[in-house]
Amino acid sequence: MRILPCFLLAPWFAALATGVSAADGKTFRAGAVQVDVTPTSFPVINSGGFLERTASRANDRLMSRALILDDGTTRIALVVVDNLMITRELLDEVKRQASQATGIPTDRMLISATHTHSAPSVMGALGSRADAAYTQFLPQQIVQSIVLAADKLEAARVGWTSVQNYAHNHCRRWVYRPDRMTNDPFGNRTVRAMMHPGYQSPNHVGPAGPADQGLTLLSVQSPDGRPIAVLGNYAMHYKGSPAVSSDFCGRFGDALAGLIGADKVSPEFVGMMSQGTSGDSMWMDYAKPANDPGLEGYTMALTQIAHEAYQQIVYHEWVPLAMAESCLTLARRAPDAERLAWAKEIVAGIQDRLPKNQQEVYALEALYLHERPEVEIKLQAVRIGDLGITALPNEVYGITGLKLKAQSPLEQTFNIELANGAYGYIPPPEQHFLGGYTTWPARTAGLEVEAEPKMVDRLLTLLEQISGRRRTLREPPADDYVRAVEQSRPAAFWRLDELAGSTARDASGQNRPGQYELGVAFYLPGRSPHELEFAEQTPNRGVHLAGGRIKAAAPDWSDAYSVEFWFWNGMPADARPVCGHLFAVGLEGDEGLSTDQLQIAGVAAGDGVLRFANGLDAELSGQTPLRMRAWHHVVLVRNGRTVTVYLNGKPEPEIAGEADVKPLPGRHLFFGGRHDRDSTLEGKLDDVAVYTRALTADEVAAHYRASGLTPPRPLPPPATAPIQTSRPSAPADLECYAAAIRQSRPLAWWTLHEADGRSVPDASGHEHAAVLEEGAEIRRPDVAAANFSGGRLKSVLAELPRDYSAEMWIWNELPVNSRAVTGYFFSRGEDGAAEAPGEHVGIGGTNVATARLIVFNGNRRNELLTGATLLPLNSWNHVVLVRQGDQVRVYLNGAAEPDIEGRQMPTFPDSCGQIFVGARNDRFAPFQGCIDQVAVYDRPLGPEEIAAHFAASGVSPAK
Secondary structure, X not given: OOEOOOOOOOOOHHHHHOXXXXXXXXXXXXXXXXXXXXXXXXXEEEOOOXXXXXXOOOOOOOEEEEEEEEOXXXXXEEEEEOOOOOOHHHHHHHHXXXXXXXXXXXXXXXXXXXXXXXXXXXXXXXXXXXXXXXXXXXXXXXXXXXXXXXXXXXXXXXXXXXXXXXXOOEEOEEEEXXXXXXXXXXXXXXXXXXXXXXXXXXXXXXXXXXXXXXXXXXXEEOOOOOEEEEEEEEOOOOOOOOOOOOHHHHHHHHHHHHHHOOOOOOOOXXXXXXXXXXXXXXXXXXXXXXXXXXXXXXXXXXXXXXXXXXXXXXXXXXXXXXXXXXXXXXXXXOOOHHHHHHHHHHHXXXXXXXXXXXXXXXXXXXXXXXXXXXXXXXXXXXXXXXXXXXXXXXXXXXXXXXXXXXXXXXXXXXXXXXXXXXXXXXXXXXXXXXXXHHHOOOOOEOEOOOHHHHHHHHHHHHHHHHHOOOOOOOXXXXXXXXXXXXXXXXXXXXXXXXXXXXXXXXXXXXXXXXXXXXXXXXXXXXXXXXXXXXXXXXXXXXXXXXXXXXXXXXXXXXXXXXXXXXXXXXXXXXXXXXXXXXXXXXXXXXXXXXXXXXXXXXXXXXXXXXXXXXXXXXXXXXXXXXXXOOEEEEEEEEEOOEEEEXXXXXXXXXXXXXXXXXOOOOOEEEEOOOOOOOOEOEEEEEEEEXXXXXXXXXXXXXXXXXXXXXXXXXXXXXXXXXXXXXXXXXXXXXXXXXXXXXXXXXXXXXXXXXXXOOEEOOOOOOOOOEEEOOOEOOOOOOOOOOOEEOOOEEEEOOOOOOOEEEEEEEEEOOOOOOOOEEEEEEEEOOOOOOOOOOEEEEEEOOOOOEOOEEEEOOOOOOOEEEOOOEXXXXXXXXXXXXXXXXXXXXXXXXXXXXXXXXXXXXXXXXXXXXXXXXXXXXXXXXOEEEEEEEEEEOOOOOHHHHHHHHHHOOOOOXX
């Protein structure tokens, strides 16, 4: 790394110290203008996706918006352009021409892109090229905006403000469950975190990082209060709009002008919205049900909050300006020899055409990085009075913006990304370990792993230089709970609110730091009231564990100790034998040993309750099922052989018993896992304290009271489907049920009551006969004996579309503790396909979702949806699968609400009409029991229609 000597500092420090104002002969001036940069000819190449696409018309205008500020000594230009991203080479040429025309030095110009995904491309990336004609057109328009803004300089006053806007920006990158990880474009199962998980996804645990939810406004007015310009900043990736469009950033200015009465002023008011640190954030709140306000609705809601903040701005007649710039050379993550050979082989087959899929895109990108292993990026810092601005030529994560704001020496600071160039996503180092799109090496994410901390440090250095102050050493806030813990004199106290690094700071004063392992995400919302509308509203911060642990040397204790912490679990209790290890004392490594262990029990023992084990023969279990995605306070107390565990401040122990003590010289403490990393906690930890004595029940209760929190709502007992001793079997019921099925016009319908040899006729009239394999039989409706015992019914429905429904009655006779999956009774996919891509419906077993319905989409995608209702053994159940787009619903026994509802990508080929009943397409975990009345539809059935079918069956639960 080398530092280029391109710093520029304005000589204003003495003036600031004496409080110079306009009365001292200083005049602050500003000029603003917007110039149309909408393409004049179509079609244009529109980038922003993996593959190239074109746009044939403009849906709204694109602009280059320029704001020039002048304090009498220093003049700076702040420019925001409606585009996805702009190369440094193009912007350097713009600055050169604009400097010649205005006299503003190039290192006092900050030019950024809004990151609309609906603008013409001026930078090639992934599978898209730059649009040659537009790349020639855009620079002159940006130059013109700077020149015209400089010509409009007039006396002005300036002010700024910042508010937290929790509602319109959320982390879009979520952590996968470890059993739901997916493959990267290079064929490796490395994706532990990925953007756009889907709303309330059962395949994910939670957000992989915090969003920067600060909305900042810089306002410039004439001395008599006429609005000249407002520069906003918000870290929201983009809303989404048909190309060509400026998206919400472009619409913000006109919307704000209307609210502040500046839509008809002269000279024209210029409203600008710059892009904040939004590499991992977007408008969707994936923790809640889908709620899309639309582009106009989103823009107006955000602008309304900006308007309320705007009304509180305090203006200054004069403030000093300063600006500094630095260039930083960074390595690119060029491919190794194996990856390079892989890329060359793929690229050889592409020749002169554009890439057609992700694999081809990343092969081409690998060659690009190989040929350009190093890059120089330009960083800037601006000071406007006591307001700071940093400029980064990258898409950085929200946590990067929060680091800069937390440590800035200036009173308020905001960050503009995709400024002065574009070099893709720059994750913090710990996020590289979690993988996903924003880490895959390409022009869009290709810089070295340590690029982010180097950039943060350089930008803080620039802020120090323009402010004359040192960066801030952030101290976390202490509340009543923290003070209560400190009064109990812990031997170690880890707040777990770090923004970066591998060390958990010890707040006890005993100098016992903890160590973060790979597989963590920092600065997520910590312990907080359950009633908060947005988790980010809490000032507390914790750490998310995604395969990692926190490790520390155990303090010396004799025969007594206590550990106290808060945890938030995002893993279903029925997903694996141990849901998650919370704490352990032990020796490191696979050959090591854990003695005392506190865990959340899984399917092996007592779904979802706390469980204590001592690595020997003692096992003590609690009684309270723990609510997922809720904060719990737990205290484990050891006093000789006595073990006591307190939960959520209750004076009565959740666990009480005895267990032998096994001394371990050189022992460590593990939080979020045990010595061998088996079944680590998938969730968050906060405020971990260790004591070398036994806490009392009164102390524990006092600590919890000090938190001000209340325990999560108790979990209701799981619903159990009523025992139904029959399916439609009486002649009258059969006829009524058949009439309901016919009215819904199935594509195929096999009653399984008759056959011609191994061929089963189609009762729908469409002549889609099915074939019975060995181990599958027909049964008369009055016979309850099993007709599936390892075999399948199979058929091909060539005209079956992607959206469809499948309906049937099932009767399972295999005990649910017999195997990992009790049995699959319906499957759509290619026969015998490796890794079973397709759609598979079954009943969970010992491995996951015991006695509940499951929908699985194959071993490669590895996504599972699970039901809520326990299915009794030897009971009939009416099951309807509905696929609509990426949404899957499974209805049980005519209920209006689905037993399963979620987003799951279909993995069967679009043209695949192969249907299997009684086992999966690869014959894994065949169903043992009876299946009857199988109907397949070429459309999604509605809940009313499904309920009508069940009602027509005449079946009622047994009393």
